[in-house]
Amino acid sequence: MARMHTRRRGSSDSDKPVADEPPEWSDVDADAIEERVVELAEQGHSPSEIGMKLRDEGVQGTPIPDVKLATDKKVTEILEDHDAEPDVPEDLRNLMDRAVRLRDHMEENPTDYQNKRALQNAEAKIRRLVDYYRGDEMPVDFTYSYDVAVDILEE
Structure with a gap:
């Protein structure tokens, strides 16, 4: 896609690997992930920061490479379900x-x-x-x- 405010073309982004299920080494319960997402949101973290914290720190010592694969919901959907979404996108x-x-x-x-x-x-x-x-x-x-x-x- 072209850039919005210049006449240059945009650079292509890398794509995430195609995966249908979470990796075998990441076997954390979906409810535990949702609890951690809500806990991080209450601490004031944005959805992208929550994803990075789950990737780096994980839940119960196990990193979560992709929240959507593990829970079938995006981070923002989890926050909406628990009425913890931010006031402004x-x-x-x-x-x-x-x-x-x-x-x-x-x-x-x-x-x-x-x-x-x-x-x-x-x-x-x-x-x-x-x-x-x-x-x-x-x-x-x-x-x-x-x-x-x-x-x-x-x-």
């Missing part, structure tokens, strides 16, 4: 964090035109994502602004 939160950091940088460096363009691109992407999520994960009357982003990120 992770991709939108990460973009808001980037925009806030860029805005703070622009206040200190007003002639940095390259980062001014990066801020415009990030905010445009945020507005598109808000339109996508509006009504489902975000309130219908939600509109993006710098102050709203700062408030969301402080929570």
Whole structure:
């Protein structure tokens, strides 16, 4: 897929190996995995951080290479089932964090035109994502602004 804000083509990503079942050495119970996912979410970890922690630390000392293969649910689905999902989708939160950091940088460096363009691109992407999520994960009357982003990120 082409890049959104440049005229260059994107680089290809690596694909996960095709697997229908978890490896034999990872024989942790699905309920234990779900409990650990909810526990990590309550500690304030994002879904991607939860996946990395399960991959690195595991459950009961056994690493979990792929939560979906072990439980037949994605991490976000597990969080939805246990009412532990984050208020703002992770991709939108990460973009808001980037925009806030860029805005703070622009206040200190007003002639940095390259980062001014990066801020415009990030905010445009945020507005598109808000339109996508509006009504489902975000309130219908939600509109993006710098102050709203700062408030969301402080929570």
